[in-house]
Amino acid sequence: MAYPDTYYRRTLADDTVRPPLRGVCECDTVIVGGGLAGLTTALQLARAGRQVVVLEAQRVGFGASGRNGGFVSPGFATDGDRIAAMAGAEAAQKLHRLSIEGVDFVRQTIRDxxxxAAQPRSGIMSVLRHDDGHALKAYAGQLARDFDYRLDYLERDQVRAVLHSDRYYQALRDPNAFHMHPLNYLRAVAVEIERLGGRIHEGSGAVHAELRSAEKIVRTDRGEVRARQAVFATGGYTGPLVARLKRAFLPIATYVMVSEEAPELIARAITTTDAIGDNRRAGDYYRVVDGGKRLLWGGRITTRTASPAALAGELRREMVTTYPQLEQLKTELAWSGLMSYARHLMPQIGELQPGVWYLTAFGGHGLNSTAVAGKLVAEAILGESDRYRLFAPFGLAWAGGPAGLAVAQLTYWKLQAQDWWRERPRRPQELKA
Structure with a gap:
């Protein structure tokens, strides 16, 4: 039960191995999945005095929750206009407020x-790779009017003063957003769940579930849990245990690399502690880590896991294209992970049947929505709110199976082509037009 070899695994603050489930146990709620959504659900229930058991097939945070970019910022993988078209304008506003709440929840949990070891650092900058400051100003104004949420607008010269690349134009900086070490965060949450009386079993993949009666039974190879509520909080590594969940998402692989120690070289290109994401539909994200000594760079997606070393070559080309001064910066480590994406590009959160809950499809949404989803499901189980119903328009629609994966890959290539066309050098007559 070893973690994949990532920067986060190499900088773990605690590597305690939790024992697998053995025998029969009873609790109020059994949670399948030890990622951010499952652990947040367990934390909130344990805080309310409920007995919880978490079953994790590998290790706490083994999947995407523990090997991502570490960005915690508002919003979803799809834009507000599309969300409004699917759910209505009022619901879209409430959903965006939930994403802001998710950022605040993670920050407050770190404080509490x-x-x-989560090493939170404020500031995420979203940069343009084409000249369109007017659109950025309009978007910042909309967020200020609708949500009283402030973003700092940066002109091109201000951007290039800290990101020494001629590829960048204007940017929006979110001072309320932050980035962190996600695996250390998850493991600390797991310790708190156990302190409150919850049980977490690693190496305990669920192999069978009986969910029709009032008592839910979830079995592993060596034991079983009996509970009044069952929560399935799995993502890209979801197995066939609950068929509707398995059919409702696409497993999409993403890739991350981290550089060698080279603080002086990195400082020639990047002189900010903010995390950075560009505006391309198939964009890159990166941040300086290890006290400025290393650069963590992520991006690229594929519909099947490829060699991290091969994809690291593509990531490195993106990095050097953006920052030619980093050509001598060597890659020390690269890894991949599977995210779950729904066809409608929104999280899937709800009640499958009485007492059976699901949280999945968090690919591309960041840590904020994954955390707030766990909070919402816990509220529903405790009878405190039905806010999870805001996600009802984004149900467990069939994702298309192998055909859906093929469409997703074609869509990604199309987005890359659109990015290239938008950023291509313009002829003088085009600029005048």
């Missing part, structure tokens, strides 16, 4: 539990 004093998770120094």
């Amino acid at each position: 539990l004093d998770i120094e």
